[in-house]
Amino acid sequence: MTEVVRDQFEETARVCEMAGWRHTVLHEPDRILAANLAFLRNARHSRSHPDPVMSEQIGNVFSGGRTLGEGREMVNRRFPALAMPFIKHLIWHRRLSVDPTERLDFDTVATTVPQLEENRCCA
Numbered sequence: 001m002t003e004v005v006r007d008q009f010e011e012t013a014r015v016c017e018m019a020g021w022r023h024t025v026l027h028e029p030d031r032i033l034a035a036n037l038a039f040l041r042n043a044r045h046s047r048s049h050p051d052p053v054m055s056e057q058i059g060n061v062f063s064g065g066r067t068l069g070e071g072r073e074m075v076n077r078r079f080p081a082l083a084m085p086f087i088k089h090l091i092w093h094r095r096l097s098v099d100p101t102e103r104l105d106f107d108t109v110a111t112t113v114p115q116l117e118e119n120r121c122c123a
Helices: 003-018 031-043 052-061 068-075 080-092
Strands: 109-112
Touching: 031 080, 052 068, 052 080, 052 109, 068 080
Parallel strands: none
Antiparallel strands: none
């Protein structure tokens, strides 16, 4: 938003408040957030949920923090691309932590999030 647009919204909000109304501005999501959601969205479904052995392996690989590119190589050395849906699924369900303000790519550092037994993913 430009400064002129922001000023107009502030003036509109002020006038609305005088009338006892509420004024809310809805706009497009942050571009980085939108790109991150697009990167993760296909892996959010249960079909991308890793089995318990794979889930534990991914948790161990990312326990100290590791880039997504390096982690996928460690999870599946022969076919690293096959590990990505599982990794992305665990990011979506907050089992792996990333910085949401930075664009997700293979250089993004992810860290395992400790989970309670009853705090299960989607499986």
